[in-house]
Amino acid sequence: MAICRAFRVAAVALAIAATGCGGSSSSGFGWLHPGPAPNGWRMVALRPGGPALPVPPGWRSIRGDAGTASAAVYDAHRTIVGYLNATPRQQGESLAGWRAFRPRHNAQEGNTDVRTLASATGLRFRTGTGSCVQDSYRTSITSYREIACIVRGRRGTTVIVAAATPSRWPRLAATLEQAVSSFTT
Numbered sequence: 001m002a003i004c005r006a007f008r009v010a011a012v013a014l015a016i017a018a019t020g021c022g023g024s025s026s027s028g029f030g031w032l033h034p035g036p037a038p039n040g041w042r043m044v045a046l047r048p049g050g051p052a053l054p055v056p057p058g059w060r061s062i063r064g065d066a067g068t069a070s071a072a073v074y075d076a077h078r079t080i081v082g083y084l085n086a087t088p089r090q091q092g093e094s095l096a097g098w099r100a101f102r103p104r105h106n107a108q109e110g111n112t113d114v115r116t117l118a119s120a121t122g123l124r125f126r127t128g129t130g131s132c133v134q135d136s137y138r139t140s141i142t143s144y145r146e147i148a149c150i151v152r153g154r155r156g157t158t159v160i161v162a163a164a165t166p167s168r169w170p171r172l173a174a175t176l177e178q179a180v181s182s183f184t185t
Contacts, residue, residue, distance in 0.1 A: 028118025028134055034126040037182035044069040046086055051158040053086040054182040056175050079142060081168040084179050089157035093150055095121060098131035102148045111137040127184045128153025145169050147176060153185035
């Protein structure tokens with residue numbers, strides 16, 4: 001009996017050590033390996049000398065809010081099946097509160113069935129540190145799975161979003177993860 005209890009205590013201690021007491025685990029983000037974008041990708045700056053969104057070949061730049069950068073890939077029906085966006089930090093966005101903020105923001109945008117799949121803080125990026133959330137949600141047109149990170153760097157704090165429809169996620173996930181890993185702010 002004492003051996004079983006000691007084993008349970010050790011297992012709990014190991015789990016806490018693996019995830020960190022403050023939620024700074026990189027669980028779900030083991031793919032994040034900061035580095036330059038692959039050859040052939042272009043970097044779209046939000047402003048001269050500012051944060052830059054890595055855009056893969058074949059993705060089209062699309063219009064967004066002033067001071068942002070966005071790119072997408074479409075299916076035959078002109079539905080966005082892959083999406084990248086970088087936006088300067090907005091009021092209320094912080095690294096510490098990102099896990100709660102991002103899903104709430106998606107719901108406030110009118111998205112439904114918002115679900116958090118993973119989150120982490122204290123993640124290392126090419127030019128800073130950040131917090132990330134992986135979530136899924138439904139818009140009025142289709143569903144998406146996304147990686148959304150807020151990154152504090154030398155040039156400011158910026159949000160990068162990388163999303164795809166669930167049917168395209170298996171095919172686009174590595175590209176989206178590479179874009180996030182190559183992001184600079």
